[in-house]
Amino acid sequence: MSKVVEVSRLTKSYGNVTAIHEVTFSLEADKIYGLLGRNGAGKTTIMHILTAQLFATSGEMKVFGEEPYENNRVLSQICFIKESQKYPDNYRIIDVLKVAAMLFPNWDAGFANLLLEDFRLPLKRKVKKLSRGMLSAVGIVVGLASRAPLTIFDEPYLGLDAVARGLFYDRLIEDYALHPRTVLLSTHLIDEVSRILEHVMVIDNGKLIINEDAEVLRGRAFTVVGLSSAVEAFTEGRTVIDRESFGGLVSITVMGHLDARDKKEAQELGLEIAPVSLQQLIVHLTNGKADRKAVDAR
Ligand SMILES: Nc1ncnc2c1ncn2[C@@H]1O[C@H](COP(=O)(O)OP(=O)(O)OP(=O)(O)O)[C@@H](O)[C@H]1O
Structure with a gap:
């Protein structure tokens, strides 16, 4: 399986704040990854480093086999949709799409137009x-229609209602089936996205504490439902x-x-x-505590 991203012992410190600490992982081609974690865990820092917008303090990183910094071969293959994306004041949606069409080699204008209709976005509005x-x-439309080999969404749905979020997941899955690429999605809405994630990475206090196939992860725990006394007896001695x-x-x-x-026994x-x-x-x-949980998670 070819690696799109390979990161080894990546650390980023801001003065005496260690935002991420010795994080090691890789992203394979054509897979959907979730980057999950609580506020301030270090998700955005990782995404900024991967997209060459921030230098790591130490560690090694290759994106599409190369250093990404000032490397257009690498950067042209990445689309990064940030939570607080800024656009020039006079831009209309149509201008954003024109720029995106120039930036992303795999841009699909027809798909972008379908998505505009889905999300009811007025093309000429500023x-x-x-x-x-x-x-x-708008960020979601750009991210999906870019069909970038590495597409990164950082909390892409501030203000989006449940219908629009559902549309995003559906369109992502449908288009990914036809045009596989690597998607890294950072979010707090874990249950909502869990159906589309193939692999889960969890950052806690700057450390990668889970890096696991989603199905394997689900197999690490189970829920028992039934009459109180029977459930209590069955689960006695287990970690609830x-x-x-x-x-x-x-x-x-x-x-x-x-x-x-x-x-x-459960059946009986x-x-x-x-x-x-x-x-x-x-x-x-x-x-x-992250360290103890990292051990538990293995
Ligand atoms: N420019 C900065 N200067 C100092 N500390 C920073 C800076 N940027 C981030 N940090 C700190 O690094 C840590 C990780 O921040 P980061 O933005 O990566 O978290 P996050 O997981 O994306 O959080 P959220 O889910 O709230 O967006 C936090 O403690 C944050 O305060």
Whole structure:
């Protein structure tokens, strides 16, 4: 599998603040990655370094096999959509798209027009007159229609309503199926994006504590639902990460794997076993001290 990004022991310090610490990972071609983590975890710092907008304090990085700094061969293959993208004051949406068409070699104007209709964006309106959600939608249109081999979205949906966010996920998945590329998506809306992520990276306090295939990660915990006494008995001695009750029923999420004997026992007790939500799992793994959780996550 060819590597689009290879990062080794990347560290970035701002004075005495270490934004990211010895982060090592790689991104493969044609995969959708989630870069998740709490506020201030270091996600934006990583994305700025990958896109050559920020120098690392130490560590090594190759993007498409080369150093990205002032390297147009590399940079022309990257589209980075930031949460707070700024445009010149006099730009209309149509001007943004014209510039994007010049910047991105794989730009698809027809696809951009379809997306404009989807998101109900008025082509001739000045960008500075757009609502917050419409501004985010412009970034999404550019990011998707760029078809850049490495497309990075940093919290792309400030102000976007649930319908528009759903549209973004749907269009991304559909277009990715036809035109595979590497997508790195940073977000706090873990449950919403979990269906589209193939690989999950979680940053906590500047350290990469999870770097795992999404399916493998989901297999690290499970939820048991049933009568309170039976669920309590079944989960006794396991690490509980979430507990909810409704009426006489209880739903408990625990870390660990289920073997055949566990499954048989659950069946006999009339319990239902469900996959864990990525959000529950990540909240649990990032709730405490990063170092201990990193060990737990392995
Ligand atoms: N220019 C800067 N000067 C000093 N500290 C900074 C600077 N930029 C970022 N930091 C610090 O580095 C850490 C990581 O910030 P970063 O913006 O990468 O986090 P994030 O995961 O993107 O957060 P959010 O989800 O809130 O956007 C934070 O502690 C932040 O305060």
